[in-house]
Amino acid sequence: MTGTLKPDDQQGSDRRKFLGNASRLAMVAGLAGGYGGFTAIALRYLYPSSTDDRVWQLVTDVAQVKVGESIRYRGPSGETINITRQNRNGDSDDFIALSSTCPHLGCQVRWEAQNNRFFCPCHNGVFDPSGVATGGPPGEAGQSLSRYPLKVEGGLLHIAVPPPRFSAADAQGEIVTAAEEISGPGHDPCLQCGPRRHRGDAGVREI
Amino acid sequence: MDLVRSWVGERLPVSGRQFKELTNEPVPYHLKRWWFALGGTPAYLFIVQIFTGILLAFYYEPSPATAYQSVEFITREVAFGWFIRSVHKWAATLMIAAVILHQIRVFFTGAYRRPREINWFVGMCLLLCTLLTGFTGYSLVFEQLSFWGATVGANIADTTPLVGGFLKNMMLAGPSYNQATLSRFFILHAAVLPVTIVLLIAAHITIIRLQGVTEFQFKSEEGATPKTFNFFPDHLYTELIIGLLLMILLSALATIFPATMGPQANPLQTPEVIKPEWFFYVAFRWLKLFGGTVAVLSMGFIIFTMFAWPLIDGWIRRHTKFQEASVWVGVFGALAVISLTVWEAVARH
Secondary structure, rough: HHOOHHHHHHHHHHHHHHHHHHHHHHHHHHHHHHHHHHHHHHHHHHHHOOOOEEEEEEEEEEEOOOOOOOOEEEEOOOOEEEEEEOOOOOHHHEEEEEOOOOOOOOOOOOEOOOOOOOOOOOOOOOOOOEEEEEEEEHHOOEOOOOOEEEEEEEEEEEEOOOOOOOHHOOOOOEEEEOOOOOOOOOOOOOOOOOHHHHHOOOOOOOO | HHHHHHHHHHHHHHHHHHHHHHHHHHHHHHHHHHHHHHHHHHHHHHHHHHHHHHHHHOOOOOOOOHHHHHHHHHHHHHHHHHHHHHHHHHHHHHHHHHHHHHHHHHOOOOOOOOHHHHHHHHHHHHHHHHHHHHHHHHHHHOHHHHHHHHHHHHHHHHOOOOOOOHHHHHOOOOOOOOOOOHHHHHHHHHHHHHHHHHHHHHHHHHHHHHHHHOOOHHHHHOOOOOEEHHHHHHHHHHHHHHHHHHHHHHHHHHHHHOOOOOOOOOOOOOOOOHHHHHHHHHHHHHHHHOOOHHHHHHHHHHHHHHHHHHHHHHHHHOOOOOOHHHHHHHHHHHHHHHHHHHHHHHHOO
């Protein structure tokens, strides 16, 4: 077929082919770059930004918590924390504040004073008073309950927690009473029995 | 490869060639001129609005206590939040401008004439829905302009005889701006109006495909120039290039002139200077000129006339010798709109 074309035509045809392919490539590159870039921006926008900011929040009067007792506290952005008193010196070292969210699958752990341990009802996770896992799936995986800084000022206990989210800018942390249920994120607090039968039955003194 | 093709072919019994024939509407040659792409431009910008709007809705919270804070959160704290919001704002501005330019083009080329009257009606509905979406959109930011714009808008509706009170109550979910008003605007802006616009665009395009695009021949194209070219791939490529150029323009505008935040809505204090968005300048100036019921009724009459124009123009062309009356009406209308808009833009009160 090409034998019938004159050399000039052949050259012109090659040039056209090259220009056609080059413009097609430019189009694909432009589309991929433009919309690909925008998709990347959209994904970055949707992924929540993490912040290391902490704010000090008042928890309670130090004298309100007896040694060996634990109170439950909910921070302004919703995280739940067990604050346990271990000594009677009157300073912040008396207390330990540990996340009440089990690092295994997100259930709520509770303080068992009689056993001197934190216990997770979902998969029998066990943690010692300093939050280190000693049994159950978190024990096997070597996970611990995360710890929050505390300070005592004028006999009042304060805790450093993440600040509230924008829409609840005025939110304050609060102590959770026994009548309230803390729902843990992500996982049913009890796989068999439903949360209600567990309310306040674990020997925890809740204010 | 053949196995995949036969698997898909059995389940989706449309061959590539059939699909090409289905979509391969011959496009009149005059569409190679760029200003005839003004219909595709608002459609493209509408897609940008849906995309960025969904992204904004992930963080926006429509209640008086949280709306302003959530917009501020999007603008100041979320990664690229300022960019998404600014693109949304600029695409809205360009979309309204493109819709108006498209309508002007259709008007002056007489493309609304028989048998295309119904598509003009659909287009008018699209114009009104676009303006309403703009209005409800800037109400959501809950800055001073949002609050007082909505209040003034509702009270304008209130001056309509007979149905005014009903309209105002429906708009504000009560006799005045209250806790439930914002969620009403949000649902209108993010669900009711976009769905209506999608349905109207579908009708708009279906009618174009059924009737074919109006054909023009320019003097320079007489003779050898082919009458039509293929939708696929030629016209599609044109649209893709326009899409990319619009993205560049939007990104540039969003970066150079990002969306700002005015002071938060304060129901106790009306600002010294209060103006709506630019696309309502003309209506705002009209209200200042004629006031209350007269202004509302005359605006209603003008909108009705715009709707009915293909029929009115048809009657004039059949029964009088003024064959080009529409040109003069159009020139007069455009000048009136432009001068009222400029007047409102430069006037302080």
